[in-house]
Amino acid sequence: MREVAFIKQNKEKWLNFEKAIFNQRFKNPDELATLYIHLINDLSYAKTYYPKSKVITYLNQLAARAFQRIYKTKRQETNRFLYFFQIEVPMVVYQYRRYFAYAFILFFSFAAIGAVSAAYDDTFVRLILGDNYVNMTMENIRNGDPVAVYKSGSNWGSFIGITLNNIYVGIRAFVYGVFGGLGTGWILLQNGIMLGAFQYMFHTEGVLWESVRGIWIHGAMEIFAIVVTGAAGFILGAGILFPGTYSRKTSFKMAFKDGMKILLSTFPFFVAAGFLEGFVTRYSNAMPDALSITIILSTLAFISFYYLVYPFMVTRKSNPHL
Structure with missing residues (x-):
C-alpha cells in the first residue's frame, strides 16, 4: 500500500482516537486498550514500510499519550507520588x-x-x-x-x-x-x-x-x-x-x-x-x-x-x- 493511501485510510481513526484520548471519552479501560493495540499495529506497519515518514513520529507521540492514559486507568500499587516520578515523568520526558x-x-x-x-x-x-x-x-x-x-x-x-x-x-x-x-x-x-x-x-x-x-x-x-x-x-x-x-x-x-x-x-x-x-x-x-x-x-x-x-x-x- 502506498503511504498516501495508508494515511488516507487511517487518518480519521487516528484523529478520533487523538480527540478521545485528550477528552477521556472512553466507556472503560478495555475500550482504550483495544484501540491502543490497533494504533500500535499501524505504527509497526508504518515503521516497516515507510521508515522515513513523518507519520511515524506522529503515531509515536499518539501511542505514548495513549499508554500514559492506560496506566492512569489502572489501579496503581504504588502511591501517586512514586508513580509520578517512576512512570509519569519518564514517559513525558521520552x-x-x-x-x-x-x-x-x-x-x-x-x-x-x-x-x-x-x-x-x-x-x-x-x-x-x-x-x-x-x-x-x-x-x-x-x-x-x-x-x-x-x-x-x-x-x-x-x-x-x-x-x-x-x-x-x-x-x-x-x-x-x-x-x-x-x-x-x-x-x-x-x-x-x-x-x-x-x-x-x-x-x-x-x-x-x-x-x-x-x-x-x-x-x-x-x-x-x-x-x-x-x-x-x-x-x-x-x-x-x-x-x-x-x-x-x-x-x-x-x-x-x-x-x-x-x-x-x-x-x-x-x-x-x-x-x-x-x-x-x-x-x-x-x-x-x-x-x-x-x-x-x-x-x-x-x-x-x-x-x-x-x-x-x-x-x-x-x-x-x-
Whole structure:
C-alpha cells in the first residue's frame, strides 16, 4: 500500500482516537486498550514500510499519550507520588526527548560563547559578572581560597536561599516559554554565558581545578536541572507555535501540563543541589580530591540517568514497539 493511501485510510481513526484520548471519552479501560493495540499495529506497519515518514513520529507521540492514559486507568500499587516520578515523568520526558536535546545543545553552546568571549575580551567577564563580584573573587584567589564566597552565611540560610533562587530560575525558564520559546532561550543564554565566563575567569588565574572541585559539587545537579527546565519551556513554546492537529488552545493546555510535570520533577534536584551548596561545598578545600570527584560524578550520573536513560528504559519496557 502506498503511504498516501495508508494515511488516507487511517487518518480519521487516528484523529478520533487523538480527540478521545485528550477528552477521556472512553466507556472503560478495555475500550482504550483495544484501540491502543490497533494504533500500535499501524505504527509497526508504518515503521516497516515507510521508515522515513513523518507519520511515524506522529503515531509515536499518539501511542505514548495513549499508554500514559492506560496506566492512569489502572489501579496503581504504588502511591501517586512514586508513580509520578517512576512512570509519569519518564514517559513525558521520552515523548519530548528532542526538546531536551535542543536545550542542552543551546545551553552548552552559550557556555562556549561565554568562555571564548572572555578569552578574546579582557572586559567581558566584568561586563557579565559585575565588578563587585569579580573583585571579591580575585581577592579570594589571592587569599588562597577561590571558592570562599560559598562559605559566607550560615549553612541553613545558604541552603534555603540558594534553593529558592534556583527554583525561581527554573520557573522563569519554563514560564517564559509562552513567548514561543524565546524567553526560555534568553534564560539559557544568560546562564550559559555566565557559566562560560565564570569558569574562564578561574582558568586565567590558574585555579580552574580548585574552582571545579568545589563549585561543581553542587553545580553538576544545579546546572543540569536548569537545562531541564529550559526543555520544559521549549515544550510550552512548541505547544503554542506548533499545535498540529489540535486547536492552539488545546495544544497549549497539553504542553503546559506536560511541561509543568517536568518542571516539578526538578524541584527535588534543586533542593539536593541547595543542600550540597549550603552544607558540603563550603568544606571542599578540606576534602581529598577523590571525595570531591566522587560527589561530582555521582550527582551528575544520578540526574543524567533519570532524565537521559531511565525514560527510555521505562518506555521500552512498557511498550517494545515504541
